[in-house]
Amino acid sequence: MSEETGLSLYEIIGGEVPVKALVDRFYDLMEEEASFDVIRRLHPPDLTQSKEKLFKFFSGWMGGPNLYIQEFGHPMLRARHLPFAIGIPERDAWLACMRQALIDTHVEPTLQQVLLESFSGTADWMRNQSP
Numbered sequence: 001m002s003e004e005t006g007l008s009l010y011e012i013i014g015g016e017v018p019v020k021a022l023v024d025r026f027y028d029l030m031e032e033e034a035s036f037d038v039i040r041r042l043h044p045p046d047l048t049q050s051k052e053k054l055f056k057f058f059s060g061w062m063g064g065p066n067l068y069i070q071e072f073g074h075p076m077l078r079a080r081h082l083p084f085a086i087g088i089p090e091r092d093a094w095l096a097c098m099r100q101a102l103i104d105t106h107v108e109p110t111l112q113q114v115l116l117e118s119f120s121g122t123a124d125w126m127r128n129q130s131p
């Protein structure tokens, strides 16, 4: 919820269509860009499910319909990421991929910053390797 407008991030970004576009672009970039291989190789060969899950998670996390929790229960994100070795290079690649996806899908620049700041905290918390 934004303190200034009383709107949720989901409403500010424009609802389901832009959230889906962001997630699709994020995983398409991960597929296309060699610099994201470090995280692409942790994912399954077919990214359809990954897209679906991240879209459903973002929907609820941004204050829209709680699709992920309805289907899969509590996200327990850190626990769900424990099978994957995530250190600083993986964290930074995830954030760089998301930053590019936000640019490519024309998310408004101030909103890009708000989202990236929030993702940064979550991505860092997901680290289970040092460095």
Ligand code: HEM
Pocket (backbone or CB within 6 Å): 039, 042, 043, 044, 049, 050, 051, 053, 054, 057, 072, 075, 077, 080, 081, 084, 086, 090, 091, 094, 119, 122, 123, 124, 126, 127
């Ligand atoms: C820090 C770097 C990160 C890496 C390397 C990473 C990697 C992965 C991998 C390999 C999967 C499994 C994909 C699949 O089963 O299809 C996954 C699932 C997921 N990730 Fe991440 N992730 C990272 C950060 C994040 C962040 C910051 C968020 C949220 C803001 C996030 C949200 C999710 C969600 C919702 C799922 C689906 C969980 C499930 O139900 O299995 N991830 N991630």
